[in-house]
Amino acid sequence: MVVASVDNLADERSKAQFDVGAMKIVWAGSKHVFDVTDRMARIVASDPEFRKDNRTTLGRKELFKNTLRKMAHVVKRANELRLTEEEASKLRFFVDEPGYLDLHWGMFVPAIKGQGTEEQQEKWLPLASRMEIIGCYAQTELGHGSNVQGLETTATFDPKTDEFIIHSPSLTSYKWWPGGLGKVSTHVVVYARLVSGGQEHGIYGFIVQLRSLDDHTPLPGIIIGDIGTKFGSGAYNTMDNGFVCFNRVRIPRNHMLMRFCQVTREGNVCLSDVPKQMVYGTMVYVRQTIVSDASWALSRAVCIAVRYSAIRRQFGSQDRGIETQVLDYKTQQSRLFPLLASAYAFRFVGEWLKWLYADVTERLQANDFSTLPEAHACTAGLKSLTTSVTADAIEECRKLCGGHGYLCSSGLPELFAVYVPACTYEGDNVVLLLQVARFLVKTVSRLAAGKKPVGTTTYMGNAEHLMQCKSSASSPEDWLKPSVVLEAFEARAFRLAVACARDISKFSTPEAGFAELSIDLVEAAIAHCEVIVVSRFIEKVQQDIPGDGVKEQLQILCFIYALHLIHKHSGEFLSTGCITPEQATLANEQLRTLYGQVRPNAVSLVDAFNYTDHYLGSALGRYDGNVYATLYAQALRDPLNDTVVPDGYEEFIRPVLKQTMRLSRL
Ligand SMILES: CCCCCCCCCCCCCCC/C=C/C(=O)SCCNC(=O)CCNC(=O)[C@H](O)C(C)(C)COP(=O)(O)OP(=O)(O)OC[C@H]1O[C@@H](n2cnc3c(N)ncnc32)[C@H](O)[C@@H]1OP(=O)(O)O
Numbered sequence: 001m002v003v004a005s006v007d008n009l010a011d012e013r014s015k016a017q018f019d020v021g022a023m024k025i026v027w028a029g030s031k032h033v034f035d036v037t038d039r040m041a042r043i044v045a046s047d048p049e050f051r052k053d054n055r056t057t058l059g060r061k062e063l064f065k066n067t068l069r070k071m072a073h074v075v076k077r078a079n080e081l082r083l084t085e086e087e088a089s090k091l092r093f094f095v096d097e098p099g100y101l102d103l104h105w106g107m108f109v110p111a112i113k114g115q116g117t118e119e120q121q122e123k124w125l126p127l128a129s130r131m132e133i134i135g136c137y138a139q140t141e142l143g144h145g146s147n148v149q150g151l152e153t154t155a156t157f158d159p160k161t162d163e164f165i166i167h168s169p170s171l172t173s174y175k176w177w178p179g180g181l182g183k184v185s186t187h188v189v190v191y192a193r194l195v196s197g198g199q200e201h202g203i204y205g206f207i208v209q210l211r212s213l214d215d216h217t218p219l220p221g222i223i224i225g226d227i228g229t230k231f232g233s234g235a236y237n238t239m240d241n242g243f244v245c246f247n248r249v250r251i252p253r254n255h256m257l258m259r260f261c262q263v264t265r266e267g268n269v270c271l272s273d274v275p276k277q278m279v280y281g282t283m284v285y286v287r288q289t290i291v292s293d294a295s296w297a298l299s300r301a302v303c304i305a306v307r308y309s310a311i312r313r314q315f316g317s318q319d320r321g322i323e324t325q326v327l328d329y330k331t332q333q334s335r336l337f338p339l340l341a342s343a344y345a346f347r348f349v350g351e352w353l354k355w356l357y358a359d360v361t362e363r364l365q366a367n368d369f370s371t372l373p374e375a376h377a378c379t380a381g382l383k384s385l386t387t388s389v390t391a392d393a394i395e396e397c398r399k400l401c402g403g404h405g406y407l408c409s410s411g412l413p414e415l416f417a418v419y420v421p422a423c424t425y426e427g428d429n430v431v432l433l434l435q436v437a438r439f440l441v442k443t444v445s446r447l448a449a450g451k452k453p454v455g456t457t458t459y460m461g462n463a464e465h466l467m468q469c470k471s472s473a474s475s476p477e478d479w480l481k482p483s484v485v486l487e488a489f490e491a492r493a494f495r496l497a498v499a500c501a502r503d504i505s506k507f508s509t510p511e512a513g514f515a516e517l518s519i520d521l522v523e524a525a526i527a528h529c530e531v532i533v534v535s536r537f538i539e540k541v542q543q544d545i546p547g548d549g550v551k552e553q554l555q556i557l558c559f560i561y562a563l564h565l566i567h568k569h570s571g572e573f574l575s576t577g578c579i580t581p582e583q584a585t586l587a588n589e590q591l592r593t594l595y596g597q598v599r600p601n602a603v604s605l606v607d608a609f610n611y612t613d614h615y616l617g618s619a620l621g622r623y624d625g626n627v628y629a630t631l632y633a634q635a636l637r638d639p640l641n642d643t644v645v646p647d648g649y650e651e652f653i654r655p656v657l658k659q660t661m662r663l664s665r666l
């Protein structure tokens with residue numbers, strides 16, 4: 001049964017004021033990426049092995065086995081179709097289910113590439129690429145995650161046998177959380193305290209075999225398992241996040257990843273001439289990929305909420321005529337359109353961050369470490385900002401879909417549950433913002449010594465102006481001038497950072513000041529990260545962008561992104577004196593106008609994400625808009641509707657009814 005709601009989306013699409021096909025290419029990044037992405041998404045969507053609509057009804061064991069089957073099918077299809085690395089990774093992406101492959105390709109392989117010597121790479125990478133071994137990344141312990149220097153696992157060199165002894169000295173030292181560890185991985189990169197000659201030498205990675213390659217049983221000295229069911233139905237429970245305890249497990253000396261620190265046959269520890277933070281390189285790499293992923297998750301939630309808001313009608317007609325689409329309510333627009341704009345903003349900043357990461361990697365290979373602190377600050381800060389906004393946005397999209405958003409068939413509860421740990425893994429978001437703040441305070445204090453800031457902090461070089469400037473906005477239209485917007489953002493971020501640096505200097509030690517002022521420092525860090533996102537978006541829309549009306553739509557979204565942040569953080573913009581209350585009102589006025597401009601294009605702007613119905617996994621977000629019939633069909637498929645009279649009637653309902661009858665007779 002197709003109901004009238006379907007026509008709503010056709011109507012919406014006919015209103016678009018831009019070339020949707022051209023916008024699809026902009027969103028994908030290039031025609032080539034669009035073609036690959038589109039082809040892989042369709043392959044997954046048309047393969048029944050990748051069905052996922054039953055996920056929330058499966059118990060943990062069935063769910064996990066189901067994921068194992070899908071992961072094996074990914075590997076099989078990638079081989080059969082002779083997919084390139086790029087294609088295989090897209091194929092895996094659209095399967096849309098956390099699984100051990102992510103940790104194998106996303107962390108184990110990068111850790112060996114980044115921290116292994118050439119010899120070690122030659123040995124391990126072919127095994128890993130052919131998947132003759134499956135690996136994961138074990139850093140976090142039961143007692144310590146954020147504080148990497150606090151890890152307890154030891155790797156003690158034994159010169160008698162030329163081996164390291166990997167040991168978990170306490171319950172709190174058990175590795176705890178690594179994905180793929182609990183049930184699947186045969187190997188792991190373990191982070192442990194290097195001990196040689198009775199002395200500690202810091203944290204390094206060691207490759208340890210966990211399970212037999214013949215029958216998958218744990219090797220001697222290894223106690224291993226899954227850490228238990230996690231938040232949400234389906235969601236991240238497809239992954240075997242695990243624990244492991246090492247009881248004096250011996251590994252050959254050359255299983256220590258020795259690119260940055262070598263232990264000789266005699267047990268001498270030779271540090272190469274690189275910053276010790278290079279050992280954290282895998283985290284920097286993954287944080288950068290997480291920023292790109294944020295725009296996918298956010299755009300997916302927004303796509304569902306925009307399409308459903310165009311279909312859903314409430315009020316507006318007293319005589320049972322046609323009611324108002326909820327997308328027409330200004331309040332709905334003010335909650336939804338900034339999220340739509342954020343999805344585009346994060347897509348562009350994610351692309352830029354990829355470039356930054358490639359640039360720093362090239363420099364590191366040439367022994368130029370000068371941009372490492374900035375790369376760390378950018379990846380940490382943007383990971384934190386984009387994942388926090390995205391997690392909150394998915395929940396907001398659920399609310400924007402009213403009651404139906406709370407149904408698993410909307411796709412939003414599972415999306416939230418699977419996404420929200422991104423705020424924690426690869427670094428708790430607050431801990432990461434404090435790293436950015438540390439970098440900012442250093443940058444500010446170096447200004448006084450005449451050091452010119454570079455990269456994303458270049459704007460701080462304009463110190464005198466940023467400390468004194470007053471916004472020139474005197475009409476709503478002035479808020480459409482990139483220079484006016486950027487100046488406000490830069491001045492707010494700089495003034496917050498300077499205030500922090502100044503206040504810290506009043507304490508007896510910088511550490512004491514940093515601890516006491518950490519709330520302000522986090523705010524300064526967010527303000528700086530927002531400068532990065534806003535300025536990258538502005539840069540993007542100033543480029544030549546092909547396609548009728550595409551650039552105009554992106555400009556509208558760019559200003560929505562910036563002005564909604566001015567509204568959200570108006571307290572900071574006002575208290576730092578960057579704008580006046582009147583200018584804040586003008587910015588809001590402009591924002592309302594922009595919402596009106598985006599309204600006729602909203603459905604087409606989410607169509608530009610080019611998501612298949614399979615990937616969206618949502619009755620509310622379907623491309624054809626056939627929402628109500630799909631909700632009804634999915635309700636009928638719920639296991640509770642397998643029988644008309646429920647299991648348990650005889651034991652538990654009938655006796656209660658009988659008892660009630662007896663009582664009423666009394
Ligand atoms: C078929 C194909 C499929 C492919 C699919 C691919 C998908 C890929 C996606 C993967 C999916 C992801 C799944 C999730 C998996 C999750 C994994 C994890 O969570 S792994 C564990 C992550 N753990 C953390 O992130 C811990 C966070 N903690 C830290 O990073 C550090 O402890 C700290 C930075 C908070 C503090 O470190 P510490 O050494 O104590 O530092 P200080 O604060 O004293 O700083 C000293 C100095 O170092 C600088 N620094 C810190 N970190 C770095 C860094 N990473 N790089 C460069 N520099 C760094 C810091 O700024 C200080 O500098 P200074 O100049 O002294 O101020």
Ligand SMILES: Cc1cc2nc3c(=O)[nH]c(=O)nc-3n(C[C@H](O)[C@H](O)[C@H](O)COP(=O)(O)OP(=O)(O)OC[C@H]3O[C@@H](n4cnc5c(N)ncnc54)[C@H](O)[C@@H]3O)c2cc1C
Binds near residue numbers: 140147176178241
């Ligand atoms: C789904 C998932 C997958 C994961 N996968 C892996 C994996 O594959 N491999 C792996 O090694 N690890 C993995 N982890 C672990 C993850 O990296 C850690 O949980 C993460 O780094 C946070 O550390 P924590 O748990 O110790 O949090 P804690 O540091 O204990 O955080 C608790 C609270 O304390 C606050 N806090 C901590 N330190 C400070 C500070 N200095 N200042 C202010 N506030 C502070 C935090 O903000 C937070 O609110 C995974 C975690 C999850 C949830």
